[in-house]
Amino acid sequence: MTFLGANLRVVGGPVVFLLILVGLTIFVINTGFKQISQVQNKLTESQKQEVVLASKLDTLQKGRESFENFSDLSVIAIPDKPPTAVISSQLKTLAGTGGVVITKISGTAQRVNDSPLQSVEVEMTFEGDLNQALGYVNMLPSTLPLLMIEEVRLSGQESVTRTQMKLAAFFAPLPQTLPAITTAIGDISEEEKGLLTKFSSYSQPTFSSAELAPGGPYERVDLFNF
């Protein structure tokens, strides 16, 4: 026992110190690594967001003018409200250009599935000679708001062709919120530019529903003075 006690006294102290050191090292490495990796992760995330924000700012600064012009055009193509009045006006204007006489126009609002894109079905009847009728039908796809030809029925009666047509015009509610500020937003793509260029060559309405304002009643100072 005494022999063991003397040997243990010699080795015990340094071994205890070594064990404390090992424990301390494990603690320091564990805590330090966690702290450093947390800050490093935050830095990486912050730098990524910085790149996204810089790119977003660059896009917004460079495209400022073109976005102003194109936003109106895009809303004319797909308005936010049923475009029945605008479509009727467009159809009448184009009928004058195409030399046909409209005898009936009617519009019904209908929903396309659960999509926010809804459509208005427009039914119309017009008369004119065959070439004028076909010419008129072919004018419609190059018109804003966008129209889709669903069915055309032409029936000839000597020089007058009577045409019944079903069209669909579309509308969708405007976006209500902007994406988060750190969300990346790309510039207008080449495909989107192509669409906008095409739309700018289309026949556009002389008024849009957004511009309609009440024409009265106006305030009368003297109620008895008409």
Added chain:
Amino acid sequence: MPSINLLPRDLAPKASFIKASGAIRKLTTLGVIALLVSLGVSIGLFLIISNRLKVSTARKEQLEQNIKALQATEQKLVLIKDRLAFASDVLARPSGVEEAKAIQELVGVFPEGVGVKAIDIKPDLTSASFQTQDSLVLTQMMATIVSSGIYKKVDLMGINFIPATGFTASFNLTN
């Protein structure tokens, strides 16, 4: 004067234990030095990264402010993208646009003496009935429909002859 150890030899620690003890002490000293150095390096690294994070956060805040100042422009860009997504959806739907163009082209190349009785245009299919008084013109008209190459598929659905009105030929045309 020489030192005299009066304790019995059995009570003194063994030389191997004394040697091991010395080695452990040296190892502990080296470990402490290594621990202090790594602690210093870790603290330094932590401070450097924290400083970089601070700078990056400041730059980010500045960028966010600049973007907020251009919020109206961002709204317009979001609006354009939103509307064009819907427009692409509309343009991708089946429509009678190509069919309307094709029938106008076909009627434009018909021989003299052919009249249109009825045309029904739907997406992907056109049904048409054409009239003529003359059987020769009827033949020419049918040859024109086939040879014009406007339609990929031409189905003759029927030919009627009524002496008062002449021949009526009905077709299903697919482009």
